[in-house]
Amino acid sequence: MLNYEYQLEEILDISGVDIGRCMKCGRCSASCPSYDEMEHRPHQFITYLARGDVAALLESDALWQCLACFSCVQRCPRDVKPANLIEAVRLAAIRPKGAEFLTVEEVEAKFAPDMPQQLLVAAFRKYMR
Amino acid sequence: MNFDYYPGCTLKTKAAGLEAGARRAARALGFELCEIADWQCCGAVYPLGKDAHAEKLPSIRALKAAENAARPLVTLCSACHHVLKRVNDDAAKNKDFRDTIARYDEDLAYGGGATVLHYLEVLRDFVGFEELSRRVVKPLTGRKIGAYYGCMLLRPSVVMAFDDPENPTIIEDFIRALGGEAVNYPLRAECCGGYISLSNEAKANELSRKILADAARLDAEFLITACPLCAYNIRKQNQLPIYYFTEILEEALDVKL
Numbered sequence: 307m308l309n310y311e312y313q314l315e316e317i318l319d320i321s322g323v324d325i326g327r328c329m330k331c332g333r334c335s336a337s338c339p340s341y342d343e344m345e346h347r348p349h350q351f352i353t354y355l356a357r358g359d360v361a362a363l364l365e366s367d368a369l370w371q372c373l374a375c376f377s378c379v380q381r382c383p384r385d386v387k388p389a390n391l392i393e394a395v396r397l398a399a400i401r402p403k404g405a406e407f408l409t410v411e412e413v414e415a416k417f418a419p420d421m422p423q424q425l426l427v428a429a430f431r432k433y434m435r
Numbered sequence: 436m437n438f439d440y441y442p443g444c445t446l447k448t449k450a451a452g453l454e455a456g457a458r459r460a461a462r463a464l465g466f467e468l469c470e471i472a473d474w475q476c477c478g479a480v481y482p483l484g485k486d487a488h489a490e491k492l493p494s495i496r497a498l499k500a501a502e503n504a505a506r507p508l509v510t511l512c513s514a515c516h517h518v519l520k521r522v523n524d525d526a527a528k529n530k531d532f533r534d535t536i537a538r539y540d541e542d543l544a545y546g547g548g549a550t551v552l553h554y555l556e557v558l559r560d561f562v563g564f565e566e567l568s569r570r571v572v573k574p575l576t577g578r579k580i581g582a583y584y585g586c587m588l589l590r591p592s593v594v595m596a597f598d599d600p601e602n603p604t605i606i607e608d609f610i611r612a613l614g615g616e617a618v619n620y621p622l623r624a625e626c627c628g629g630y631i632s633l634s635n636e637a638k639a640n641e642l643s644r645k646i647l648a649d650a651a652r653l654d655a656e657f658l659i660t661a662c663p664l665c666a667y668n669i670r671k672q673n674q675l676p677i678y679y680f681t682e683i684l685e686e687a688l689d690v691k692l
Contacts, residue, residue: 373586374586394484
């Protein structure tokens, strides 16, 4: 059984984000190139965490749609850094043993000869511990 | 003036053209890129977690090497540039981070004293675009070129301090210095999909095609980039060609092999 209370604390801590600063203007979500792919949008990550609903986010596919393009971080008028929060939830999701989003074998299966190493290294960083 | 140089994982193989052109152009412009010894991969993405320390050690080692050599550290790859600049900023501003790094190994104690520059910044701030334009042998006259910035060079601007994050001009100025015509298309700093092309290829294709359609609408003949991953995602669409910025630089300076 996962201890969500502990995970909430951990997520908030490693994100370095003060969710109390968010004023719900939605500019992060309006700027997000993955908006259409996310069932929980960037501004909603903050809402969920504010009410302690970590489970909804950990089980969400939205986690894997963030591109780390930093549009939300750039444009947030309150310097909340939504991308850092999404990354913290993602880290909480992939850190437990066997919880990677993509396994080494799955990455290998998707390999194409012209792929830059940069893509593979980024995938290893973002999708597995 | 010479610079320390950090190539990164992709520049010796899949993006060899990005490096080769840069080295030849540097010599023609009167500076040298001195590759630092035993560099390690930066990790391609900046680790956002506050507890990410070990992941930043390769960057710390490179930054320390440059600090010891008392030369700015130059990168060509957008991603390396992004990671190194941000880790350098962490070391300069975050005492907890510095202390933790020093606890791994005293030799890694580092205070953020290095200067990280992108090659484009060297051209703008050390060579100067006016001087660059005087050195051009074969101007790209009449070529309509779209600058593709992507994400990593610009954002977050508070750390990257590279150019205006919403309306950048450095690559357009570079194109004009080489005698080409810069096509100012609105989506030039939007994301190509980055690493999502591995897990959700359709999404990366959709984003890349939007950028290409925008550039084509304004009659760009081709795009230029500093990022191997952007080049990969954009090239895959088989719409407009995409080259590294150093490829047109060596062409204009007539130092291409």
